Amino acid sequence: MIALGLFVFDLTTAPPQEIQHQAAWRHPGAARVGLRPAHQYLGPDDELLNLSGVLYPEITGGEVTLDELKQMGDQGKAWPLLTADGYLQGLFVIESLEATRSLFWPDGSARRIEFRLALKRVDDDRVDLIGKATA
Template structure:
């Protein structure tokens, strides 16, 4: 009575990462990249998240993928495709050392 509430660590919570990006087919990228990501998401499989520098962040499932196409050419193809995706961690935390964290 009168003391602060006790706390207990029960493990890490959900680890969710939200990424956003832009594809401008006439400058860089291709809409096929989003098709590949959508195909990966549809499998429900776990994929390794690896930074461009080689740091491995662990296994994640693609939980959500949204896109907005704007600045259309006369044939309806988009000149600008903005997208965002949600990645949900799907493995345990045993690879912490690979990420360079103690």
């Protein structure tokens, strides 16, 4: 489906049920007397990607999967994002990871975990930001 660095989002890890993509461009305005503001194109703005889905630990990934994504986020590094067709989307950092646990087993572990992962694109030429796999 999608790979962020060496983490592959598939049926055994964290299959996304929804992928939301947002791209924006900067056009600041300068006030003018008696006229509409003058605008100038300054280039691309933040590009955001949100992946969300539901984990069923007995079928898909669970706490281990979330821990792996959290470790990647803790590094503060950028990761190449590739789609299933091999297209490189660019370098993305993990901005946030949300998890909502429900339907608990008698031992307190969750049978259902909803997740939302927020990614932000960084400059593609910043290879110094690329994260490394941890053992």
